[in-house]
Amino acid sequence: MERAPMSEPRLSETDRQWIRWGEQNPYYGVLIGYESSHIEGNQKAKFFETGEGYIAEVISIATTLYPELEPRRGAAIDFGSGVGRLLRPLAARFAAAYGVDISPAMHKIAEENLKEVGQVRLVMSPDEIPPASCAFANSFIVLQHIRRREGMALIRSLLERLEVGGVFALQFLVRDENPIRPALNALRYRFPPLQWAYNLVRGRPVHEPVTEMNVYDQSAVEDLARSLGFASLNALLPTNHGGHHGVTLFGQRVEIPAALGTPAYRGGVGGVRPHTGGDVGPS
Numbered sequence: 001m002e003r004a005p006m007s008e009p010r011l012s013e014t015d016r017q018w019i020r021w022g023e024q025n026p027y028y029g030v031l032i033g034y035e036s037s038h039i040e041g042n043q044k045a046k047f048f049e050t051g052e053g054y055i056a057e058v059i060s061i062a063t064t065l066y067p068e069l070e071p072r073r074g075a076a077i078d079f080g081s082g083v084g085r086l087l088r089p090l091a092a093r094f095a096a097a098y099g100v101d102i103s104p105a106m107h108k109i110a111e112e113n114l115k116e117v118g119q120v121r122l123v124m125s126p127d128e129i130p131p132a133s134c135a136f137a138n139s140f141i142v143l144q145h146i147r148r149r150e151g152m153a154l155i156r157s158l159l160e161r162l163e164v165g166g167v168f169a170l171q172f173l174v175r176d177e178n179p180i181r182p183a184l185n186a187l188r189y190r191f192p193p194l195q196w197a198y199n200l201v202r203g204r205p206v207h208e209p210v211t212e213m214n215v216y217d218q219s220a221v222e223d224l225a226r227s228l229g230f231a232s233l234n235a236l237l238p239t240n241h242g243g244h245h246g247v248t249l250f251g252q253r254v255e256i257p258a259a260l261g262t263p264a265y266r267g268g269v270g271g272v273r274p275h276t277g278g279d280v281g282p283s
Contacts, residue, residue, distance in 0.1 A: 012146075012147070013147075013189075014146050014150070014212055017145075017209045017210045017211070018209075019102065019103045021103070022082075022103030022106040023103075023105045024208070025037075026082065026103075027083060029082070029211075030082040030085055031047065031050065031085065031141075034047050048085060051085035051088060051089055052089045054140060055086055055089035055138070058138065058237075059136075061169075061237075062136070062167050062250060065250055066167050066232070066250075066252045068252070069136065069165070069166075071094050072093070073135070074094055074096075074135025074136065074163070074166070075094060075095060075096040075097060075119075075134045075135060076091070076093070076094040076096075076098070076137070077097070077098045077100060077126070077134050077138065077158065078090050078097065078100065078138050079100045079126065079137065079138070079143075079158055080100065080141075080143075080145075081099030081106070081110060082106050083106055083109045083110050084099065084110040084113040087099040087120065088113065088114055090136075090138060091119070091120045094135065094136065095119065096119035097119065097120050098120075098121050098122075098123055098129050099120060099122045100124070100125065100128075100129075100158075101122070101124065102124055102125075107122045125157070126157040126160075126161055130161070132160070132162065132163045132164070132166075133161060134161045134162055134166055135163060135166050135167070136167050137158050137159065137167075137168040137169070138170075139158070140171045140248070141171060141239075141241075142171075143155070143172040143173075143214075143216065144171075144172055144173040144212075144214055144215075144216075144246065145211055146212075146214060147212065148214055151216065152216075152221070152224065155170065155221060158170075159224070159225060159230065159253075160228065160260070162253050164229075164253050164254065165252065165253060167250065167251070167252045168225075168230070168249075168250065168251055169248055169249075170221070170248065170249050171246055171247070172216045172218075172249070173213065173214065173215045173245065173246040174216065174217075174218045174245055174246055175215060175245045176243060176245070177243040177244075178243050181243075182215065189210055189212055195210055213244050215244075221249060222249070225251050227257070229253050229255040229260075230253050231251065231252060231254045233250070233251045234249070234250045235249050235250075236250060
């Protein structure tokens with residue numbers, strides 16, 4: 001287990017809220033229903049079983065869609081790795097793995113949870129991972145908690161870490177079935193007394209951190225992926241968290257456009273033949 005030296009990143013508001021989750025209730029921050037004060041024994045085992053089940057399904061889909069993906073021979077990234085719920089099963093399937101998380105407290109807990117796992121490195125930003133060096137990138141129920149402008153920049157950075165032939169599986173929200181909720185939530189996110197009242201109504205601690213729910217433009221994410229040399233995009237595994245609807249977008253890198261960088265970035269690797277399946281899911 002290796003943890004990169006902690007730098008001083010520029011923090012967004014959602015970064016600050018996530019850091020607070022790491023300090024106050026890290027397991028609940030990762031997955032509702034798992035209070036950190038009771039996370040031991042069977043409860044902790046169940047928590048990690050949820051991660052194993054999800055990664056098993058995602059890797060099965062990815063290797064079916066993109067047979068060139070060979071997990072044992074490459075490195076994986078889990079973006080928003082938290083306490084290691086998804087990073088642990090990823091590390092068991094790949095030759096090496098990176099966990100990306102902005103919270104130092106989450107890193108500390110992940111180190112303990114991953115101490116028996118092999119080649120794992122914890123970093124605070126995708127930018128700390130060499131470009132075009134990884135075979136797989138995953139993110140689940142993370143991007144939805146990051147505001148779209150910042151999230152799109154993070155998606156770009158994350159996709160740039162993938163080598164030719166590399167595959168991503170990124171989950172994000174695409175719509176809120178309640179048309180007025182986004183405006184009300186925007187007020188709550190920016191006016192703390194509203195959040196305090198919201199916490200009390202839900203029976204949560206009054207100063208519990210905010211968990212934002214942000215919708216992305218699926219077409220914009222797909223266009224970004226194509227601009228970075230990805231093809232065969234497939235939107236699968238629809239989610240519905242209280243009327244917040246999402247998808248997991250899969251794609252494979254078939255080339256690194258020359259405009260993106262130097263031969264050192266491109267790694268001298270040739271292209272692969274794209275999977276012939278068409279795009280699936282709402283745009």
